[in-house]
Amino acid sequence: MSARPATVRVAGGQGFWGDWLEAPYRQVTGGPVDYLMMDYLAEVTMSILQKQKSRDATRGYATDFVDQMERILPTVVERGIKVTANAGGVNPRACAMAVADVARRLGLTGKLTIGVVSGDDLLARLDGLIARGHDLQNLDTGRPLHDVRDRVLSANAYLGAAPVVAALQRGAQVVITGRVTDTGLTLGPLMHAFGWPRDAWDRIAAGTVAGHIIECGAQASGGNCLSDWKTIPNLAAVGYPIVEARGDGTFDLIKHPGTGGRIDVAGVTEQLVYEMGDPRGYITPDGVADFTTIQLSQVGKDRVRVSGVRGKPATDKLKVSIAYFYGYKAIGTLVYAWPDALEKAKAADRILRQRLDALGLKFEAILSEFVGANATHGPLALQDVDAAAIPEVQLRVGVRSPDKAAVDRFTREIAPLILNGPPSVTGFAGGRPKPEEVVAYWPALIDKKTVEPAVELIEA
């Protein structure tokens, strides 16, 4: 076995599918990195991909990732950078084949080994699992999955770092996964590079914290940062965050020299508390991290040291992300101008609701917001404000219903208000809103031993 490195750099390249297209290229070219991790999967993304795959068996993955690889593969191969990405969606093998095609086209035949991590997809196994007593109860409501079984569109267990480590150990340079946790894409490389055992709970927790910090891309390096936000330099050329880890589990957050943004204790703290539940138990398939043990210190410009992280053993469960068809929704908007912008928008809302009532339309929910007045802070927003002076207000009304016809009828009641409602109205150039299908998220747990991750290698 080769000597362990003193430090390993894992660069965050994408915080979500749709993140900045320039970021991965900048991360692999802007300075030395060992790994590039890219997170593509939000909870509902899997159902969209499942739908694509059902129409075309060669699809069902994040196609943007393949375009990204086309751009960065020459650099990645030349510099020996390894890539971990959950871009495989519900078809990681097809994603890997597409990347292999790109590699061959770039003249990299024989120079790239791609690891494929699967085994997370439970959709075809659901009935068997339910029959064997796995209720897949909704973690929020306690209802068994049986209640919505006929409407399930996707079901994926969250795999951890272990199969990523396995792929790297077998020589994969690019690891493409299905539903692997965001944190596993960072922890996996660290476990592999430093040879951390699977029960080194403190280091597993440290690697998990590292993953949590960079999994949202620039949110750890100045993006969406409230602390002294006006003084954060050059967000136009923001440097995405990089974990520079040591074998003992301590690590520094850094970014490439000359890039914009800022890495400071306040900003990293903001990212640590983002989407946090009980900080004492941040549960992943790999272990349980205790966020109340994290110590942060500014050890240089744009360099924050993270140490002291303690962890606990992994649980015997995996989280399962299930998506199911819920119903329909539509959102209509109109903009009202001064004077009395808010009053006009409220009058329009009342009229609209009277008409919906008169039509006998039933909705599971109808929500009116007055953008410019209360859409973000609700009733708190108007406490210190002269409502009559608000220069403009967007009326934004949403409805949700299992009845598509009711939602469709609602969409036809917005535009008439332009001519037969309150005055000074504009902003309807987008036309009639379209009813959209609502796919809802059903979180559940399953016994770890029922899920067997699989690793396959594909040579370009």
Next chain:
Amino acid sequence: MKRKLVELAHARSGDKGDTANVGLIAKQAKDYPLLVKQVTAARVARHFKGMITGPVERFELPNLHALNFLLHGALDGGGTISLKTDAQGKVFSTALLRMEIEVKR
């Protein structure tokens, strides 16, 4: 004297299903005990009255001079179901910073 939290703290928020979280972080470590004492779960629940349908939980992170609040039933069902502009609870953070607390002068 009363001061708005925005002067003493910064915050970031996100979602988990129909729950929004708000991480409230003291700008200066010396103000953290003030937050612990005054920004209680009950006080936060009153602050967001009419905006959330469930209870408020609070967790302490003294190591980060931060409190984490879970606002249950904050997102009209959450994620894709929600009809709210802020379906993912991104700006409950600054809504909390409107709260006033008592500071000795």
